[in-house]
Amino acid sequence: MLVDTDVIIRFLTRDDKVKADRFERFLNEGCEIILTDVTFAEVYWTLCSFYKFSKDTMLAVLESLANKDSILCSREILLSTIKILHNQNVSFIDAYTAARAMDAGDKRILSYDKDFDKIAGVERVEP
Numbered sequence: 001m002l003v004d005t006d007v008i009i010r011f012l013t014r015d016d017k018v019k020a021d022r023f024e025r026f027l028n029e030g031c032e033i034i035l036t037d038v039t040f041a042e043v044y045w046t047l048c049s050f051y052k053f054s055k056d057t058m059l060a061v062l063e064s065l066a067n068k069d070s071i072l073c074s075r076e077i078l079l080s081t082i083k084i085l086h087n088q089n090v091s092f093i094d095a096y097t098a099a100r101a102m103d104a105g106d107k108r109i110l111s112y113d114k115d116f117d118k119i120a121g122v123e124r125v126e127p
Contacts, residue, residue, distance in 0.1 A: 001031070001032075002033075003034065005039050005042045005043055008035070008043050009043060009046055010023065012047065012061055013047075013051055027068065027071070031070060033071050033072065034071075034073070035066075035071050037073070037077070037078065040073065040078055041092055043062070047061070059086055062078075066079055067079075077103050078096075078099075080099035080102065080103065081095045081098075084098055088115075089118075090116075090118060090119065091115070097109060098116060098121070098122045102121050108125050109122055109123070110127055111125075
């Protein structure tokens with residue numbers, strides 16, 4: 001079953017212990033949860049902007065989440081995104097786009113955004 005951002009936020013921040021514990025039981029019972037890439041990005045943005053998680057804390061939490069066996073997600077792309085974010089000061093979307101380009105095999109990205117020039121493994125191409 002798909003999971004919404006608010007459930008993940010409650011779980012990670014523990015700001016509602018009852019809801020966080022219920023979701024944790026869900027995971028521990030082996031229920032498979034589908035975490036979409038869009039939800040993952042929204043969790044990142046919310047933890048960063050509203051909850052003011054430090055970058056290192058946020059990335060560690062997201063890496064742990066992406067590695068949970070009971071969570072079905074684009075694991076390799078999301079872990080690659082996290083790795084890029086660890087190494088470069090770029091936005092989540094730029095890191096994700098670069099990770100997708102590398103995963104697709106065509107490492108070129110059509111963009112005017114020079115932040116892509118910071119990311120090893122991709123080539124920015126202007127139209």
